[in-house]
Structure formats: structure tokens, C-alpha cells
Amino acid sequence: MDEDQANRRVGPVYVAGHRGLVGSAIERRLRQAGHADIVTRSSDQLDLRDPRAVDAFFRSETIDHVFLAAAWVGGIMANDRQPVDFLQDNLRIQTNVIEAAYRHGAKKLLFLGSSCIYPKYAEQPITEEALLTGALEPTNQWYAIAKIAGLKLCQAYRRQHGFDAISVMPTNLYGPGDNFDLQSSHVLPALIRKCHEAKESGADHITIWGSGTPRREFLYVDDLADACVFLMQEYSDDMALNVGVGEDISILELAHLVAAVVGFQGDIRRDTDKPDGTPRKLLDVSRLQQLGWKARTPLKDGILQTYTAFLDRYSRS
Ligand SMILES: NC(=O)C1=CN([C@@H]2O[C@H](COP(=O)(O)OP(=O)(O)OC[C@H]3O[C@@H](n4cnc5c(N)ncnc54)[C@H](OP(=O)(O)O)[C@@H]3O)[C@@H](O)[C@H]2O)C=CC1
Numbered sequence: 001m002d003e004d005q006a007n008r009r010v011g012p013v014y015v016a017g018h019r020g021l022v023g024s025a026i027e028r029r030l031r032q033a034g035h036a037d038i039v040t041r042s043s044d045q046l047d048l049r050d051p052r053a054v055d056a057f058f059r060s061e062t063i064d065h066v067f068l069a070a071a072w073v074g075g076i077m078a079n080d081r082q083p084v085d086f087l088q089d090n091l092r093i094q095t096n097v098i099e100a101a102y103r104h105g106a107k108k109l110l111f112l113g114s115s116c117i118y119p120k121y122a123e124q125p126i127t128e129e130a131l132l133t134g135a136l137e138p139t140n141q142w143y144a145i146a147k148i149a150g151l152k153l154c155q156a157y158r159r160q161h162g163f164d165a166i167s168v169m170p171t172n173l174y175g176p177g178d179n180f181d182l183q184s185s186h187v188l189p190a191l192i193r194k195c196h197e198a199k200e201s202g203a204d205h206i207t208i209w210g211s212g213t214p215r216r217e218f219l220y221v222d223d224l225a226d227a228c229v230f231l232m233q234e235y236s237d238d239m240a241l242n243v244g245v246g247e248d249i250s251i252l253e254l255a256h257l258v259a260a261v262v263g264f265q266g267d268i269r270r271d272t273d274k275p276d277g278t279p280r281k282l283l284d285v286s287r288l289q290q291l292g293w294k295a296r297t298p299l300k301d302g303i304l305q306t307y308t309a310f311l312d313r314y315s316r317s
């Protein structure tokens with residue numbers, strides 16, 4: 001997309017959650033494409049759980065396009081331990097933003113859901129049609145219910161009011177700007193930190209959670225941002241679209257890959273008292289590929305870039 005196209009087709013844009021993993025990558029992608037008219041607010045400046053504040057914000061700004069990347073987000077343990085935050089805050093944030101965007105005349109909104117909306121034992125790879133065909137994974141059911149409500153609200157606004165609200169369901173994400181806190185993070189940043197700290201301290205092993213047998217698919221966040229900008233331009237439909245790479249890996253294999261990138265040579269042990277979560281989560285991305293988009297960053301390259309960003313942040317703190 002060149003500068004003219006960027007400004008003609010996407011703008012002025014509000015990136016909700018611009019300090020987070022996804023929001024920062026979307027802002028980066030838009031700026032890289034020459035898009036300068038970007039509106040942002042941190043949660044300190046605008047608490048998206050507050051409907052009056054959100055309404056006043058949309059009333060005071062001219063916003064054509066909304067990327068809704070603000071949410072309560074975390075790994076398997078955070079999801080399990082903070083059910084109210086994952087259900088209630090996410091319901092509030094997304095309802096307030098979708099409603100105010102529509103009411104104040106935004107042309108289009110892109111809502112970010114998650115692959116955890118699908119049933120725990122969905123047939124693999126998971127097609128968009130698997131939605132609501134079976135029971136959810138208990139550790140993240142709260143978050144999944146909120147995300148399902150979000151995609152349904154987008155469909156409802158499209159049906160009742162003709163509002164061009166679309167939804168994307170990304171697989172597990174990672175990249176620069178990730179959360180490296182060992183209690184609340186997702187697995188990939190946790191493994192980077194564990195391997196790095198073990199290497200630095202000379203420890204002879206790291207411990208991963210669960211059996212190591214669950215399989216996950218990992219999408220580099222800059223690829224996701226590229227997909228979001230692409231879909232904001234090219235896609236206007238009811239169906240919530242899967243966004244992934246189309247390949248998965250076991251958690252134990254991932255731990256070995258991260259260890260190799262980081263340069264940690266000790267053992268990898270397993271703590272089977274910790275939850276495994278969904279046994280496998282591989283998205284069917286054929287719909288997205290038919291639209292003309294494909295992920296580009298190989299997992300090993302993405303891990304290296306994420307480790308470099310981690311080292312940069314770690315050395316400054
Ligand atoms: N990370 C992943 O693996 C995946 C993420 N997703 C989805 O992508 C989206 C973004 O996730 P990600 O970037 O990883 O999450 P992060 O936790 O990195 O960022 C979330 C952002 O949301 C903002 N936010 C949270 N609560 C509020 C609030 N009350 N008011 C205003 N802003 C708030 C935060 O703003 P501030 O920094 O200003 O406090 C933060 O920057 C989410 O919808 C998530 O469900 C989907 C699949 C996988």
C-alpha cells in the first residue's frame with residue numbers, strides 16, 4: 001500500500017490498545033504505509049470500560065476506522081485465575097467501543113477476537129464453521145464467551161444497522177512488545193524469558209507447564225497487523241475470519257526451538273500439575289488465503305526478533 005492509498009482508504013484511524021502487542025504492531029504497520037492520521041489513547045487517558053467516557057471520546061474526535069485491539073489479555077494461568085476481568089472487562093470494552101463507533105459515524109470497525117472461541121475438541125484444522133458447535137476449554141471460557149459476544153455484536157450491528165463491523169480470530173500471537181511476566185504471559189514469551197534467565201544464571205534446566213504435548217500455532221504480530229490492515233481494506237462480511245499460519249508445533253518442540261534461538265543448552269522439564277488447556281488449536285486459514293493474504297515470518301525468525309526485543313527491554317530495566 002503506498003502513501004496515497006493508505007490515506008485514501010484507511011483514515012482517520014483510532015487504534016484502541018495502541019500500547020499493547022497487537023495495537024502497537026497495527027500502529028507500526030499503518031505508519032510504515034505512510035498513514036499519519038492515527039488517534040490513540042492509553043487506558044490512563046481513556047478507560048474503555050466507562051461508556052460515558054467512550055461516548056464523549058468518539059463525539060470529540062473524527063474517526064473513520066477503528067481497530068479494536070484493547071482488551072484484557074493473558075496466558076492460560078491468568079485466564080483461569082481472573083475470570084471476572086476476562087469476561088466483564090472485555091464485554092464492557094468491546095460493547096462501549098462498537099456502540100460509540102457506530103453512533104458517531106465511524107465507517108468501519110475491525111474487532112479482534114481469538115482462536116479460543118472454538119470448541120475445545122474442534123476438528124482440526126478449525127474452520128470458521130466450528131463456532132458454537134461444542135463445549136469450550138474451561139481455563140479460558142470466560143474470555144472466549146466475551147469474544148464470541150464481541151463477534152456476535154459486530155454481526156448484529158451489520159444486520160440491524162448496516163454498520164461495517166468485521167471480526168478477525170487470530171491464533172496465538174507473539175512478537176516485540178509481548179508480555180514477559182511469567183505468571184500472566186502466553187507460552188512463547190515465557191519460554192524466551194525462562195531460557196534467557198537459565199542461560200544467564202547457569203541453571204541446568206527450565207520447567208515448562210503441563211505435559212508439553214498440546215499443539216499450538218504461532219503468528220508473528222507484524223504479520224497479524226498486516227492482515228488486519230489488509231482486511232480493513234478488502235473485507236466486509238458477516239463471517240469472523242481466522243488469521244493464522246496454517247502450521248502448528250507441540251509445546252515441547254517449541255521449548256527446544258526457543259532454547260536453540262536463545263542459546264540455552266540445559267534440560268527441559270515438565271510440571272504436569274499445571275494445566276495443558278486445549279490439546280490442539282490449528283486454524284484453517286483457507287478463507288483468508290483465498291482473499292489473497294498469507295503469513296510471511298518463519299517461526300524461528302520471529303522468535304529471534306522477539307528475543308532481540310526482549311534483550312533490548314531487559315537490558316534497559
Ligand atoms: N496476544 C495473543 O496471543 C492474542 C491476542 N488476541 C487479541 O488481540 C487483541 C490485543 O491483544 P494484545 O495486544 O496481545 O494485548 P495486550 O495486553 O498486549 O494489550 C492490550 C491493550 O488493551 C488496552 N486496554 C486494556 N484494558 C483497557 C481499558 N480498560 N481501557 C483502555 N484500554 C485498555 C491496554 O492499554 P494500556 O497499555 O494503555 O493500558 C493494552 O495496551 C485482544 O483483543 C486479544 O484478545 C487474539 C489472539 C491471540
Ligand SMILES: C[C@H]1O[C@H](OP(=O)(O)OP(=O)(O)OC[C@H]2O[C@@H](n3cnc4c(=O)[nH]c(N)nc43)[C@H](O)[C@@H]2O)[C@@H](O)[C@@H](O)C1=O
Nearest residue numbers: 075076079114116140185186187190208209210275276277
Ligand atoms: C492466545 C490464547 O492463549 C490462551 O490459551 P493457551 O494457548 O492455552 O495459552 P498459553 O500460551 O498460556 O499456553 C499454551 C500452552 O503452553 C503451555 N505452557 C508451557 N509452559 C508455559 C509457560 O511457562 N507459560 C504459559 N503461559 N504456558 C506454558 C501451557 O500449559 C499450554 O498448554 C488463552 O487462555 C487465551 O488467552 C487465548 O486466546
